[in-house]
Structure formats: structure tokens, C-alpha cells
Amino acid sequence: MKLIFEKSVPGRHSSLLPACDVPAYELPEMRQEPLDLPELCENDVSRHYTQLCQRVHGVNCGFYPLGSCTMKYNPRIDEEMAALPGFTNIHPLAPAASVEGCREVLELAAKYLCEISGMDGMTFQPAAGAHGEFTGVLLIKQYHASRGDTARTKIIVPDSAHGTNPATAAMCGYDVVNVASAPDGCVDLDALKAVLGPDIAGLMLTNPNTVGIFDKNILEITRLVHECGGLCYYDGANLNAVMGHVRPGDMGFDCIHMNLHKTFATPHGGGGPGAGAVGCKDFLKKFLPKSALMEGEGSIQVRGFAGNFLVVVRALAYLMTLGKEGVPEASTNAVLNANYLMEKIKGTFTPAFDRVCMHEFVLDLSEFKKETGVSALDVAKTLIDNGMHPPTMYFPLIVHEALMLEPTETESRETLDEAAEIFRKLYDLAHKDPEYMHNAPHHAQIGRPDEVGAARNPIVRWTRA
Amino acid sequence: MGSYVPGTQAEREQMLKAIGMEREEQLYADVPEQMLLREPLDIPSGMSELEVRNRMMELAEKNRLYKTILRGAGAYDHFIPSIVKYVPAKEEFLTAYTPYQAEMSQGILQSIFEYQTMICQLTGMDASNASVYDGATAAAEAAAMCRDRKRTVTLVSAAVHPDAINTIRTYCYGSNTELRIVPCKDGKTDMDALKEMLTPDVASLVLQQPNFFGQLEDAKAIGEAVHAAKAMFILSCDPLSLSILPTPKELGADVMVGEGQCLGLPIAWGGPYLGIMATLSKHIRKLPGRIVGETTDDADNKAYVLSLQAREQHIRREKASSNICSNEALCALTAGLYMAAMGPEGMKEAARQTTAKAHYLQTELCKLEGVSLKYKGEFYQEFVTVMPKRDCVLAALEEAGILGGLPMGENEILWCATEKNTRAELDRTVAIVKEVLAK
Numbered sequence: 001m002k003l004i005f006e007k008s009v010p011g012r013h014s015s016l017l018p019a020c021d022v023p024a025y026e027l028p029e030m031r032q033e034p035l036d037l038p039e040l041c042e043n044d045v046s047r048h049y050t051q052l053c054q055r056v057h058g059v060n061c062g063f064y065p066l067g068s069c070t071m072k073y074n075p076r077i078d079e080e081m082a083a084l085p086g087f088t089n090i091h092p093l094a095p096a097a098s099v100e101g102c103r104e105v106l107e108l109a110a111k112y113l114c115e116i117s118g119m120d121g122m123t124f125q126p127a128a129g130a131h132g133e134f135t136g137v138l139l140i141k142q143y144h145a146s147r148g149d150t151a152r153t154k155i156i157v158p159d160s161a162h163g164t165n166p167a168t169a170a171m172c173g174y175d176v177v178n179v180a181s182a183p184d185g186c187v188d189l190d191a192l193k194a195v196l197g198p199d200i201a202g203l204m205l206t207n208p209n210t211v212g213i214f215d216k217n218i219l220e221i222t223r224l225v226h227e228c229g230g231l232c233y234y235d236g237a238n239l240n241a242v243m244g245h246v247r248p249g250d251m252g253f254d255c256i257h258m259n260l261h262k263t264f265a266t267p268h269g270g271g272g273p274g275a276g277a278v279g280c281k282d283f284l285k286k287f288l289p290k291s292a293l294m295e296g297e298g299s300i301q302v303r304g305f306a307g308n309f310l311v312v313v314r315a316l317a318y319l320m321t322l323g324k325e326g327v328p329e330a331s332t333n334a335v336l337n338a339n340y341l342m343e344k345i346k347g348t349f350t351p352a353f354d355r356v357c358m359h360e361f362v363l364d365l366s367e368f369k370k371e372t373g374v375s376a377l378d379v380a381k382t383l384i385d386n387g388m389h390p391p392t393m394y395f396p397l398i399v400h401e402a403l404m405l406e407p408t409e410t411e412s413r414e415t416l417d418e419a420a421e422i423f424r425k426l427y428d429l430a431h432k433d434p435e436y437m438h439n440a441p442h443h444a445q446i447g448r449p450d451e452v453g454a455a456r457n458p459i460v461r462w463t464r465a
Numbered sequence: 466m467g468s469y470v471p472g473t474q475a476e477r478e479q480m481l482k483a484i485g486m487e488r489e490e491q492l493y494a495d496v497p498e499q500m501l502l503r504e505p506l507d508i509p510s511g512m513s514e515l516e517v518r519n520r521m522m523e524l525a526e527k528n529r530l531y532k533t534i535l536r537g538a539g540a541y542d543h544f545i546p547s548i549v550k551y552v553p554a555k556e557e558f559l560t561a562y563t564p565y566q567a568e569m570s571q572g573i574l575q576s577i578f579e580y581q582t583m584i585c586q587l588t589g590m591d592a593s594n595a596s597v598y599d600g601a602t603a604a605a606e607a608a609a610m611c612r613d614r615k616r617t618v619t620l621v622s623a624a625v626h627p628d629a630i631n632t633i634r635t636y637c638y639g640s641n642t643e644l645r646i647v648p649c650k651d652g653k654t655d656m657d658a659l660k661e662m663l664t665p666d667v668a669s670l671v672l673q674q675p676n677f678f679g680q681l682e683d684a685k686a687i688g689e690a691v692h693a694a695k696a697m698f699i700l701s702c703d704p705l706s707l708s709i710l711p712t713p714k715e716l717g718a719d720v721m722v723g724e725g726q727c728l729g730l731p732i733a734w735g736g737p738y739l740g741i742m743a744t745l746s747k748h749i750r751k752l753p754g755r756i757v758g759e760t761t762d763d764a765d766n767k768a769y770v771l772s773l774q775a776r777e778q779h780i781r782r783e784k785a786s787s788n789i790c791s792n793e794a795l796c797a798l799t800a801g802l803y804m805a806a807m808g809p810e811g812m813k814e815a816a817r818q819t820t821a822k823a824h825y826l827q828t829e830l831c832k833l834e835g836v837s838l839k840y841k842g843e844f845y846q847e848f849v850t851v852m853p854k855r856d857c858v859l860a861a862l863e864e865a866g867i868l869g870g871l872p873m874g875e876n877e878i879l880w881c882a883t884e885k886n887t888r889a890e891l892d893r894t895v896a897i898v899k900e901v902l903a904k
Binding site: 001003004005012013014016017020021022023024025027028029030031032033035036037038039040042045046048049050051052053054055056057058059060061064066069071072073074075077079080081083084085086087088089090091092093094095097098099100101102104105111112115116127128129130131133134138141162163164166167168169170171172173176213214216218219242244245246247250251261265267268269270271272273274289291292293294297300301302303304305306307308309310311313316317319320321322323324325326327328329330332333335336337339340343344356358380381384389390395409410411412413439441444445446447448449450451453454455458459460461462 | 709
């Protein structure tokens with residue numbers, strides 16, 4: 001389809017602003033370069049974006065079992081509430097007495113999320129999960145600094161962790177100590193003990209881990225880290241498995257981020273805006289970030305003002321809807337759906353770990369690839385032709401030819417049955433016609449794109465011919 | 466209670482049976498007994514949609530809506546065309562994830578490619594990323610992008626937005642690098658002080674144009690001084706103003722950053738906003754965050770993909786240029802949509818009217834006895850006044866449904882106007898100020 005620039009017609013426009021009712025003011029220095037933006041009428045713009053949206057697969061279009069991303073249904077009521085003028089038209093620097101509703105939104109959301117996570121304090125300033133990690137690790141950094149403990153220069157990250165964990169530790173000035181996982185994807189206690197010492201600032205961990213298994217040794221893990229003087233950070237990417245059943249705070253974690261755009265049903269928007277609420281235990285509260293302009297200087301700050309407020313509004317509406325009964329029910333059904341789908345797929349593709357999983361599971365296609373020559377990538381691309389968004393591919397790194405599936409609680413049994421049927425079909429197809437799968441997708445918006453060419457010769461903008 | 470779980474009780478029992486279980490508790494068999502919650506969560510019971518709507522509306526009604534907003538300081542109440550509110554609510558845009566699978570995400574990818582192009586056209590720069598969190602984090606990421614082994618110090622003008630300064634300071638604290646503040650003189654960055662501070666360890670200077678006090682900096686000369694010291698010049702701009710003001714490219718910036726909220730996003734008590742980052746071709750591989758590139762598919766058709774991923778955390782892990790993955794994609798789509806809906810003439814008109822209204826308000830206020838202008842330099846949209854009874858003035862305006870400028874210092878106000886403010890509103894504001902001062 002054409003780019004919006006290719007639809008531009010010189011002189012075309014919409015009538016949006018009235019004539020200026022005050023004298024014009026001539027600024028002394030003006031832009032010299034012409035402003036080459038598209039010239040369109042409103043109908044052109046509307047049709048263009050409608051065409052674009054027809055080339056997008058969202059959760060509302062179909063199954064989206066993208067592991068680790070918790071692609072659950074995004075309720076419409078949450079959208080409607082976030083569009084209320086009483087939230088959208090409020091200036092962040094309006095007097096405190098005029099924004100009591102906004103403050104109450106944050107207070108209620110903090111209260112509910114502290115209860116769910118087992119934490120004592122919370123900030124909504126971080127704008128995404130990785131941003132929450134950055135904030136959380138800075139809490140750890142400030143804590144050690146406040147005690148004059150400057151020898152702690154390392155953060156432990158298991159090799160099964162999300163790539164953001166080591167990247168975050170590095171942004172916070174720490175050296176990363178990678179610890180190999182045990183064969184079941186859980187933390188290898190001996191490997192952990194071997195690296196613990198007075199130079200360890202903390203550990204970043206998600207539980208259930210990235211292969212979808214709850215680490216039974218979690219209390220021992222956090223105890224060992226604390227014993228050596230380090231703190232424990234919980235990556236909330238997998239919180240959807242355990243809400244209302246077990247709390248990161250009770251597992252021994254000191255701080256945590258929660259992805260409101262995963263676990264608490266706010267939409268991903270094609271890559272944001274999200275919100276990475278960061279919670280912490282009492283002793284870390286004094287290190288939480290604040291806005292210099294809204295609350296005064298002297299604290300850390302990770303972005304302007306109070307964070308992605310409208311995302312918090314959506315999450316609060318979601319929490320109010322589910323309540324104390326619905327929150328654990330969501331997790332139970334996320335785990336049930338994952339186990340049901342895994343069970344249905346078994347017999348064709350092989351789970352990396354043949355045991356009860358939590359909210360997600362990983363398929364290991366390495367044997368299958370040896371047999372058929374068809375890779376995890378080929379399977380993923382063929383799924384596209386079947387109207388399903390592929391699972392997360394080649395993650396975690398500890399499983400080769402990995403496909404990671406997270407169905408979430410909002411999918412029906414029919415959807416899971418259909419998905420399992422599609423997997424079965426592809427399994428058979430791989431044995432009959434692997435070539436077809438190497439070249440998939442065949443019926444999508446585009447065929448496989450040349451990513452290497454894109455990186456070698458970057459074209460990152462349109463230019464007028 | 467509300468629920469979005471489709472399974473009926475009967476279905477759930479059948480599904481449990483299918484996985485060889487009898488009770489739901491068995492799903493959590495791996496969780497050590499002593500950790501399992503025995504009591505229900507201490508949060509209220511769930512509610513129906515109707516009840517949630519009523520409760521949330523009560524909260525929204527506790528906030529005060531002002532008829533007139535004359536406060537900016539980082540959040541600008543500009544006109545937003547209706548279409549800009551409707552399109553981003555399309556469920557496909559709203560509910561998609563990051564476009565990892567290009568074959569089923571061409572719509573999102575193309576919208577970002579178009580956004581990146583528009584940002585380049587607006588700023589004169591060569592390449593834009595797909596967005597970062599907001600203007601403050603854009604500045605902090607830009608500072609990180611400019612550092613190398615020898616040059617580690619970031620200079621920041623004292624006239625940069627306080628939240629941006631504090632955010633850059635925090636990112637520097639994270640990376641164990643130093644931040645130094647360049648002082649101001651008469652509301653602008655002090656050129657003499659800057660020249661002395663441009664030592665060989667300085668990686669970059671962050672300057673804001675117009676600055677926090679609304680003043681237009683002598684950005685070109687400052688950029689030349691920065692380059693003479695072989696440091697990088699990071700310019701934080703108001704993107705809407707760039708439709709009429711000199712572009713960062715024209716002013717010599719190496720990296721342009723900005724808060725994109727003024728491009729069609731509501732002020733929304735501070736977020737979500739949009740972090741804009743653009744740079745020159747030679748620095749593109751240092752740019753953090755997602756970047757969409759054009760390529761071809763296996764049948765040689767044009768295609769868009771997430772590109773240059775070798776910079777990013779999921780490949781580079783601790784060696785990545787940043788840990789960012791989720792950004793503000795839907796806000797970037799909204800900004801692109803805003804620029805398309807307004808068109809080049811609409812944007813210029815919005816910027817021209819913004820500056821006209823701000824100057825009208827300033828002129829009329831300063832005609833009043835006792836009111837003076839704090840900084841005398843050229844400004845675009847914001848200016849600082851000094852007047853007696855400052856707090857009484859703001860209180861009287863509030864009573865009339867007008868959110869006056871931001872109080873600063875002892876008796877200063879940082880005012881802001883946009884194209885949305887009518888002459889009648891501005892006249893009424895001036896009349897109220899006059900009345901209070903006359904008392």
C-alpha cells in the first residue's frame with residue numbers, strides 16, 4: 001500500500017483552526033527549510049489509517065499466544081474510562097486541590113498492587129517494564145550507597161533471563177554475573193552459591209521463570225542472596241501466573257516491577273505506551289523516584305511528571321472489575337489454559353519440560369528440526385497463514401529451537417482446541433512438505449522480509465523521488 | 466464480580482480432567498505450601514461494568530476542569546482534531562504487541578516508518594527512532610548515546626525543564642557518569658560560563674529551545690561553541706514550534722530530542738506522552754530503541770521491518786545501547802496522524818497563533834501597573850512575569866475557571882498560551898489580574 005506521502009496533493013487540507021483573533025507576531029528568526037509534510041483532507045487521512053489498521057493483528061483479531069507478553073483481552077470499559085475528560089484534560093502541574101481524583105487513582109492502584117505483590121510502597125513513574133527494571137535496580141543501588149557499601153559492583157542474572165535484565169544492570173553501572181540454570185530451567189543453587197559474595201549488589205529473577213516453571217527453591221535463593229548482603233529484584237513479566245496465590249514479597253523479594261500492559265490488561269498499542277509500576281518493601285520507600293517539578297528535588301527521577309497516568313487509570317478499572325475474587329481466578333485460568341494447550345499439543349511437538357507448567361510453556365523443536373529440517377521459525381511463519389500470531393521464538397536462550405506459548409486466561413477452550421489442531425496440522429505438513437514451510441508465509445501481507453538487507457543498507461525514512 | 470474468563474464451570478472441570486487433575490489447587494503444586502496465600506486478597510470485591518463506570522466517573526469528577534489553561538511548563542494544551550482522538554482507538558492498533566512478526570504487522574510498521582519520516586521532515590534530521598518514553602528520557606538517552614570512553618561528562622543548561630534535568634541526572638547516576646549544570650544569565654544559558662565548562666572530558670551539552678523559561682536561546686552560537694570543543698550538541702525542541710522556528714539541523718544539533726505531547730496528545734496529568742529522538746546518519750547505529758526500516762520480501766515487494774536490532778537488548782544483552790523495548794508506539798502513531806491531519810499549513814498556523822496569543826497576553830499583562838517581564842529576550846509561547854500579590858492573582862483566576870501560569874520563586878509566574886486560547890479568554894484573564902492588583 002502507498003505511503004501517506006504518496007497520497008499528498010499540494011494545497012489539500014482540512015479546515016481546523018479559526019482565523020487568528022489577535023495581532024500576528026513576527027519572530028526574528030524563522031525556519032528556512034520547507035516543511036514537507038503530507039497535504040490531505042480528513043477523508044484521505046481516515047481511509048489511510050483504516051487501511052493500515054487492516055494490516056495489523058491485534059488481540060481482538062485472533063489468538064496471540066506470544067510467550068512472556070501476556071496478550072490478554074483488553075476490556076473496552078478501561079478505554080472509555082481513560083478517555084474521560086476528567087482525566088485527559090488535567091494539567092500535571094494543576095494545584096493539588098484540583099487533582100484529588102488523579103491522586104486517588106494512583107493511591108488506589110498502589111494499594112491494590114501492593115497487596116497483590118506483597119510490597120509496601122509503589123511508584124508509577126516508570127513507563128514500561130524495562131524502565132521499571134531500571135528504577136528497581138536504582139533502588140538497590142541507592143540502598144547500598146546509603147550504607148556506604150561501595151564494594152557491591154555486580155548483579156546476578158540467570159542465563160534464562162529476559163535480555164532487558166542484563167541490559168538494565170549495565171545501565172545501572174553494574175557488572176553482570178550470568179549464572180547457568182539447572183537442567184529444569186530453575187536456579188542452580190550451587191552455581192548461585194559460587195558467585196555470592198561481598199561484591200554482589202543483588203539478583204534479578206522472575207518466578208515462575210522464563211520456561212514457565214515455578215522455582216521451588218525460591219525462599220532458599222532469596223535467603224542466600226540476603227545472607228551475602230544483596231537484595232532481590234522480581235521481574236514481574238510472569239506475574240500473571242500467580243496473582244492471588246503467592247506474592248513476590250512473600251518469596252523474599254525486596255522490589256518488583258509489574259507490567260500494567262501485560263498482567264493488568266492495558267493494551268500494548270503496537271509497542272506502548274505501557275506502565276512499569278515499581279513496588280518495594282518499606283526500607284526502600286525513601287529511594288523511590290519523584291518529579292522534581294511536582295514534588296521537589298532530592299530524589300531520583302526516571303521520566304517527567306507522574307508517569308503514564310492514563311495507563312494506570314485503565315489498570316485500576318480492570319482491578320476494580322476483577323476484585324479479590326477475579327484476580328486469583330484470572331491466574332488460575334491462565335495456568336489451566338497453558339496446561340490444557342500443552343497437553344493438547346503433546347504427541348506432536350515436544351514440550352521442553354514435560355511437567356505441569358505455570359502460565360506459559362516452551363516447545364523444544366530441536367529433534368523435530370533434525371527429523372524434518374523445519375525450524376521453529378518455519379513453524380512460526382506457517383502459523384501466520386493460519387491466522388494465529390506466532391509464539392515467542394528462540395527464547396529463552398537455554399532452549400534451542402524454542403517456541404514459547406502463553407495463551408492467557410481470556411481465551412476459550414474452542415480457541416485452544418483450534419490452536420492445537422493447527423499445530424497438529426503443521427506437524428504433519430512438516431513431514432510431508434517441509435519446503436512449503438521453509439517458504440511460509442504464503443498468504444500474508446508480505447512474504448519473509450530481507451532483514452539482513454534492511455540492516456546493511458538502512459532506509460529509515462521516505463524521501464521524495 | 467467481573468471476569469474476562471470465558472470458560473464455564475463445566476468447561477473448566479473438563480479441562481482439568483483433560484490434564485489429569487481433579488482440583489484447581491493442583492495447578493499450584495510447585496508452590497511451597499508455606500508461601501501459598503491462605504486468605505483472600507485484601508482488596509474490594511469485583512464489580513460489574515456499570516458499577517466500575519460509576520466509581521471511575523466519581524474519581525474523574527473529583528478533578529477540576531478549567532475552561533481556560535494558561536499553564537505549560539512541559540505540558541501544552543493545544544487543539545486536537547477529532548480524527549486524532551478516534552483513529553488510535555481502533556482495536557487493531559490498540560491491542561497489537563510490538564511488531565516482531567513483520568508479515569502480520571505491516572500496518573503498525575508502516576505507521577512508524579511514516580512517523581519517523583515526518584519527524585525527519587519536521588526537524589531536518591536524517592533519522593528518527595520509533596519513540597522513547599517522553600521528552601525527559603529522550604534527553605537522558607541522548608546524553609548516554611553521546612558518551613564514550615574518553616568523554617564521559619554531560620553538560621546540561623540550567624534552563625532545561627527541571628524534570629528533564631533530574632531524569633538526566635538519574636541516568637548519569639546509573640551509569641556512574643558526571644553531570645554538570647551550566648548556569649543561566651537573564652533566563653538564558655550563560656555563554657561565557659559554558660565556554661569555560663567545555664573541557665576535554667565533556668561528551669555533550671543538552672540545551673532546550675525554547676527553554677524552560679520560554680526564552681529562545683542563541684542556539685546556533687551555542688552549538689558552534691560545543692562543536693569547537695569537539696563535544697556533541699543535543700537540542701531539546703518543542704516539535705510544533707519547529708514548523709515555524711529554525712530546525713535543529715539548521716541550528717547544528719547532532720541529536721534532536723523533544724516532548725511530543727504537543728502533537729495531538731492530551732495533557733492527561735502527565736502521560737502517556739511521547740519521547741522524540743532524531744539524529745544524523747552517521748550516528749544512526751548509536752540511536753537507542755526501535756527503528757523501522759524499509760526492505761523487500763522474498764517476492765521483491767516493499768516491506769517494513771524492525772531494523773538494526775543488533776543495537777538492542779534482546780541481542781546484545783548487557784552490551785546493548787539501552788534496555789528500552791516497549792516505547793510509546795501508539796503515541797507516535799497519534800503524532801503522525803496529527804501531523805497528517807493538520808498538514809504543513811495547519812501546523813504552521815497553530816504555531817503562529819500560539820506565538821501570537823502568547824505575545825498578546827504578555828503585552829496586555831505588562832500594560833498593567835506593577836506587572837513586569839522578568840526576562841527580556843525573544844520568546845515563543847511562554848514568558849515569566851513579576852507581580853505583587855501573585856498568589857491572590859492565581860486564586861482569583863482559579864475562581865473564574867482559569868488555570869493561570871505556573872508560580873515560581875517568590876512573585877513570578879510562568880505563563881503559557883496556545884492557539885486554543887481566544888482573545889476573549891485572554892482579555893478576561895488580564896481583567897481579573899487588573900482587578901486583583903487594583904484592590
